[in-house]
Amino acid sequence: MRAMILEAPGRPLRAAGPATPRPGPGQVLLRVLACGVCRTDLHVADGELPDPKLPLVLGHEIVGVVEDGGPETGRFAPGSRVGVPWLGWTCGTCTFCERGLENLCDRARFTGYRLDGGYAEYAVADERFCFPIPGEYGDAEAAPLLCAGLIGYRALRAAGDAARLGIYGFGAAAHIVAQVARHEGRRVFAFTRAGDAAAQAFARSLGAVWSGAADEPPPEPLDAAIIFAPVGALVPIALRSVTKGGTVVCAGIHMSDIPAFPYDLLWGERVVRSVANLTREDGTRFLALAPRIPVRTAVEIFPLEQANDALDRLRAGRITGAAVLTPLSPSGRT
Numbered sequence: 001m002r003a004m005i006l007e008a009p010g011r012p013l014r015a016a017g018p019a020t021p022r023p024g025p026g027q028v029l030l031r032v033l034a035c036g037v038c039r040t041d042l043h044v045a046d047g048e049l050p051d052p053k054l055p056l057v058l059g060h061e062i063v064g065v066v067e068d069g070g071p072e073t074g075r076f077a078p079g080s081r082v083g084v085p086w087l088g089w090t091c092g093t094c095t096f097c098e099r100g101l102e103n104l105c106d107r108a109r110f111t112g113y114r115l116d117g118g119y120a121e122y123a124v125a126d127e128r129f130c131f132p133i134p135g136e137y138g139d140a141e142a143a144p145l146l147c148a149g150l151i152g153y154r155a156l157r158a159a160g161d162a163a164r165l166g167i168y169g170f171g172a173a174a175h176i177v178a179q180v181a182r183h184e185g186r187r188v189f190a191f192t193r194a195g196d197a198a199a200q201a202f203a204r205s206l207g208a209v210w211s212g213a214a215d216e217p218p219p220e221p222l223d224a225a226i227i228f229a230p231v232g233a234l235v236p237i238a239l240r241s242v243t244k245g246g247t248v249v250c251a252g253i254h255m256s257d258i259p260a261f262p263y264d265l266l267w268g269e270r271v272v273r274s275v276a277n278l279t280r281e282d283g284t285r286f287l288a289l290a291p292r293i294p295v296r297t298a299v300e301i302f303p304l305e306q307a308n309d310a311l312d313r314l315r316a317g318r319i320t321g322a323a324v325l326t327p328l329s330p331s332g333r334t
Ligand SMILES: [Zn+2]
Pocket: 038, 039, 040, 041, 060, 086, 147, 148
């Protein structure tokens, strides 16, 4: 099959032709239709997350069609269109799994990090962790729902019932969360890199009532803020913008160091917390909700072999919405 392979962190992905994977017990073999490019892929490729499987196929927003199943499968008929998220496997027996916090499982395995992912023509996945894809969405449009959408949704829940919601970093996750937040009657304030007029206009087009630079104060206090940008300096900035009792949610898997800040910023029962991974329940709930809103995803589609270009553009902040890879060759052959 064709695949883009990470051989070592810090190196560009290499176009390669590894053997098509065979589904093991509990796994389905998927022909990949589309795979989203997430900021986490950048963190893995750049060596900011420890101990990735190597060599590795990145990609944890996989939309694929079931071609075959290994032993002990049968949840999906061949031909079913399913999605594979970041959470690829959990133990089911640790204290976190037993408490319904499988996102924190001690032995969790993650797609496109400790398991091969979807920057390829084929992938295998544990069928228990796959989701049916709502029929309303095209393949590429559905891909960003699987991480940007799911983890964004979990971050929004962590923000509580905030009526005035700040979002720092207006990329793939934010553009989905803004639509959900607006649907829930919240007012969204979008913060982008200074001078990024295109991102600020994009945020307003998705219902943000205000958009501006991340270091600007919002026009009124916020009840909560979600930080999607991997920039620790935003934590005290966001705390300064939220009112008493407000929560600042750090929604990325990696962030630069958070600078010291005066206790005053936290006083008044403000909360700083992270959101880690997802549970299958998050996925089921969000994928039921998304078509009812309906959430629309803005995608920029790249051929599989241009994965490095997509990653570079994401790193530079030059993607509007979400980048998605498709293994379709120009002739339409897969
Ligand atoms: Zn992701």
